[in-house]
Amino acid sequence: MVELVDQLNHYAHEYYVLDQPSVSDDLYDKTYRQLEELEASHPELIQSDSPTQRVGDVLNEKFDKVHFDHPMLSLGDVFSQEELMTWVDGVQKEFGPDTEFVCEMKIDGLSVSLLYQDGSLVRGATRGDGNTGENITNNIKTISSIPLRLQEPLNVEVRGEIYMPKASFAKLNEEREAAGLATFANPRNSAAGSVRQLDPKVTAKRNLNVFLYTGVLPADAGVNSQAELLTSYPQWGLRVNPEFKLTHSKEEIWDYVEHVSQVRHDLAYDIDGIVIKVNDFDQQEELGYTVKAPRWAIAYKFPAEQAKTTIRDIEWTV
Numbered sequence: 001m002v003e004l005v006d007q008l009n010h011y012a013h014e015y016y017v018l019d020q021p022s023v024s025d026d027l028y029d030k031t032y033r034q035l036e037e038l039e040a041s042h043p044e045l046i047q048s049d050s051p052t053q054r055v056g057d058v059l060n061e062k063f064d065k066v067h068f069d070h071p072m073l074s075l076g077d078v079f080s081q082e083e084l085m086t087w088v089d090g091v092q093k094e095f096g097p098d099t100e101f102v103c104e105m106k107i108d109g110l111s112v113s114l115l116y117q118d119g120s121l122v123r124g125a126t127r128g129d130g131n132t133g134e135n136i137t138n139n140i141k142t143i144s145s146i147p148l149r150l151q152e153p154l155n156v157e158v159r160g161e162i163y164m165p166k167a168s169f170a171k172l173n174e175e176r177e178a179a180g181l182a183t184f185a186n187p188r189n190s191a192a193g194s195v196r197q198l199d200p201k202v203t204a205k206r207n208l209n210v211f212l213y214t215g216v217l218p219a220d221a222g223v224n225s226q227a228e229l230l231t232s233y234p235q236w237g238l239r240v241n242p243e244f245k246l247t248h249s250k251e252e253i254w255d256y257v258e259h260v261s262q263v264r265h266d267l268a269y270d271i272d273g274i275v276i277k278v279n280d281f282d283q284q285e286e287l288g289y290t291v292k293a294p295r296w297a298i299a300y301k302f303p304a305e306q307a308k309t310t311i312r313d314i315e316w317t318v
């Protein structure tokens with residue numbers, strides 16, 4: 001039984017975190033059914049990290065409140081190259097012209113906090129107002145790319161974005177249209193609506209995914225920069241967005257912004273900008289925070305999408 005659980009969790013790690021599956025979906029499904037049969041005949045041996053335990057029956061009447069020891073902060077925004085370069089200038093004045101920055105995708109989803117104790121997932125929460133969120137643990141467990149147990153028995157609170165891939169969003173809206181239901185306006189709204197369902201069985205059908213990008217880490221984790229965090233997370237079993245880039249100059253940062261603005265429509269998920277962060281954690285602490293956002297990070301926001309429908313020329317009658 002333990003072997004089957006470990007095998008299935010390993011297959012899921014390869015598929016969702018490393019993006020390098022070593023077995024076919026059929027073999028995964030076959031192994032999963034074997035585990036289901038074994039658990040049916042020995043229910044007393046069912047493990048909490050078994051993939052069969054992801055979709056609970058429990059219906060949430062409402063979501064309990066969760067208070068964060070460390071607030072989930074927001075980001076300052078800039079909307080032009082000039083503003084972005086001014087921000088980078090300000091940081092380089094503090095730490096010199098070759099300060100390291102990490103550039104990341106700003107996923108258009110909803111922020112979540114995942115609390116792991118001794119490596120087991122014990123709580124999932126929405127961001128809420130940054131200090132108080134909602135407990136959505138039962139729904140979070142239905143997301144296959146979120147591990148129920150880390151590769152190491154760590155005590156860590158990791159944070160990132162739950163999102164609905166563009167393809168899943170289109171399919172969901174087709175189904176809702178066919179069923180005469182209201183459609184979702186965009187993937188962000190459908191992800192938010194899906195993860196805040198009272199019934200986890202509904203969440204489980206919505207094909208949600210996650211990218212993790214920050215967290216409250218144990219001091220002995222040996223993670224001293226954002227780049228180290230983003231390379232450590234996959235080793236722990238946590239999915240990160242692979243498009244991040246370590247940069248050392250304004251030119252490199254702007255090249256990355258231009259590159260992403262070219263490819264963003266080909267991405268499998270919606271983004272609404274790029275997040276640029278000072279890489280070194282000690283430098284981050286030196287810069288500190290404003291009331292609601294770090295001074296060591298900024299979001300460069302893409303211009304809002306051109307309205308799809310073209311306004312026909314209006315014939316003015318004189």
Ligand SMILES: CC(C)(CNC(=O)c1ccc(Oc2ccccc2)cc1)c1ccc2c(N)nc(N)nc2n1
Pocket residue numbers: 069070071072073074075104105106107161213214275289294297
């Ligand atoms: C940088 C940070 C704001 C996360 N960091 C925090 O929330 C955070 C929170 C308390 C911290 O430490 C404190 C502890 C106690 C008091 C105050 C701060 C440090 C960072 C952020 C926010 C949104 C992001 C997004 N949508 N996409 C990407 N790619 N990155 C993002 N990064």
